[in-house]
Amino acid sequence: MKIIADENMPYVDALFGDLGEIEYVNGRTLSAVQVQDADVLLVRSVTKVNAALIEQAHKLKFVGSATIGTDHVDVDYLVERNIFFTNAPGCNAKAVGEYAFIAMLELAQRLGGSLAGKVVGIVGAGNTGTAAANCLQAYGLKVLLCDPIKAEQGDTREFVSLDTLIEHADIISLHVPITKQGEHKTWYLFDDTRLNQLKPNTWLLNCCRGEVIDNRALIKFKQQRDDIKLVLDVWEGEPNPMAELVALAEFATPHIAGYSLEGKARGTFILYQKWCELLGLPVDKSLASLLPTFQFNQIVSQGDLTESQLLKLSRLVYDLRDDDVTFRGCFATTAGFDLMRKNHTYRREYSAISLTQSTQTLSDDGINQSMLSALGFN
Numbered sequence: 001m002k003i004i005a006d007e008n009m010p011y012v013d014a015l016f017g018d019l020g021e022i023e024y025v026n027g028r029t030l031s032a033v034q035v036q037d038a039d040v041l042l043v044r045s046v047t048k049v050n051a052a053l054i055e056q057a058h059k060l061k062f063v064g065s066a067t068i069g070t071d072h073v074d075v076d077y078l079v080e081r082n083i084f085f086t087n088a089p090g091c092n093a094k095a096v097g098e099y100a101f102i103a104m105l106e107l108a109q110r111l112g113g114s115l116a117g118k119v120v121g122i123v124g125a126g127n128t129g130t131a132a133a134n135c136l137q138a139y140g141l142k143v144l145l146c147d148p149i150k151a152e153q154g155d156t157r158e159f160v161s162l163d164t165l166i167e168h169a170d171i172i173s174l175h176v177p178i179t180k181q182g183e184h185k186t187w188y189l190f191d192d193t194r195l196n197q198l199k200p201n202t203w204l205l206n207c208c209r210g211e212v213i214d215n216r217a218l219i220k221f222k223q224q225r226d227d228i229k230l231v232l233d234v235w236e237g238e239p240n241p242m243a244e245l246v247a248l249a250e251f252a253t254p255h256i257a258g259y260s261l262e263g264k265a266r267g268t269f270i271l272y273q274k275w276c277e278l279l280g281l282p283v284d285k286s287l288a289s290l291l292p293t294f295q296f297n298q299i300v301s302q303g304d305l306t307e308s309q310l311l312k313l314s315r316l317v318y319d320l321r322d323d324d325v326t327f328r329g330c331f332a333t334t335a336g337f338d339l340m341r342k343n344h345t346y347r348r349e350y351s352a353i354s355l356t357q358s359t360q361t362l363s364d365d366g367i368n369q370s371m372l373s374a375l376g377f378n
């Protein structure tokens with residue numbers, strides 16, 4: 001059996017190695033000729049899986065994308081061809097949630113203020129939006145959720161309209177899929193008009209898909225509104241973001257919000273589980289065995305933490321400042337954007353750290369052990 005896998009997908013050897021012959025490919029430049037004799041195709045978000053790529057792949061039975069998003073895959077065409085397709089829902093949700101939370105801590109520190117006390121609006125209350133909301137609520141922040149689809153489906157959480165969210169939120173974090181049609185389409189959800197509704201000093205984070213914000217409108221808007229602060233992980237026209245926009249963002253990264261080691265491992269593992277299920281094979285490998293012990297896995301803290309100490313602790317799992325600096329030095333070419341993603345040293349999630357407090361401080365505003373557990377520390 002021939003398995004074609006993106007060369008930047010970790011743990012493929014460990015999980016698929018005894019199931020067939022694996023050939024690693026560059027996902028961005030993958031061609032129809034390379035996939036024509038594949039039985040299994042394992043991709044990431046950079047590969048467009050459509051008729052042009054797989055029309056001649058007559059043996060293809062399974063396409064797996066180790067991603068949450070599916071906008072790069074022509075799912076209808078796969079159904080028509082009777083090729084099984086799976087993505088990896090939720091695989092990197094925690095990573096994205098922690099990225100958003102850590103970015104807010106970083107931004108608060110950079111601006112000389114505090115994250116505590118802010119109201120945060122989450123647009124899209126699915127896996128990543130909920131993961132971000134969980135961190136924020138664990139930290140005691142008020143969170144407003146906007147997700148008309150979930151609301152219509154009977155989700156019992158409290159939802160607000162996008163207008164209400166924009167009116168009340170100090171920080172807005174975007175967590176929707178990219179959709180081009182329908183009542184709730186998200187393409188340019190934040191266009192010129194929406195951007196002009198933002199209240200003074202709003203922080204806007206985008207960790208979902210670049211085109212959820214009209215990037216040209218954002219450049220024009222931000223050039224006149226220095227009070228608005230931006231954290232951008234995703235860009236219109238990736239892998240070639242607009243240079244003017246990178247310069248205007250407080251923190252800028254190359255679509256790596258989901259790049260935790262745990263998230264990446266879960267992505268490949270979900271594809272492995274689905275493939276075993278499809279073939280009726282036993283799932284005889286475990287996700288836990290793939291992950292190395294984290295360098296700082298045991299930490300003892302003396303007393304409650306302040307917000308700046310929480311940020312220091314967070315920087316052990318992910319130092320956003322490093323990625324921001326590297327990105328600004330390399331984003332200007334396709335090769336630079338992709339190479340930074342390829343060479344990214346996958347960060348860890350909070351759960352990689354076992355944290356104990358040796359003493360409890362009797363203050364009301366400190367960050368205590370139960371808050372840290374709710375944030376995801378072990």
Ligand SMILES: NC(=O)c1ccc[n+]([C@@H]2O[C@H](COP(=O)([O-])OP(=O)(O)OC[C@H]3O[C@@H](n4cnc5c(N)ncnc54)[C@H](O)[C@@H]3O)[C@@H](O)[C@H]2O)c1
Nearest residue numbers: 068069124125126127128147149176177184207208257258
């Ligand atoms: N930057 C990254 O590395 C990264 C990582 C993972 C996912 N993503 C992107 O983030 C997206 C969201 O991921 P997820 O796991 O949360 O997906 P999900 O499907 O679990 O949740 C998305 C939510 O958005 C809601 N939604 C759709 N249209 C909406 C609208 N117009 N207004 C408000 N809510 C709307 C849906 O109802 C759903 O609940 C993915 O589709 C992917 O494109 C990016």
Ligand SMILES: O=C(O)[C@H](O)[C@H](O)COP(=O)(O)O
Nearest residue numbers: 044045046067068069092258
């Ligand atoms: O949809 C997703 O899961 C993310 O966008 C994913 O993290 C993108 O990473 P890639 O597949 O390009 O490595």
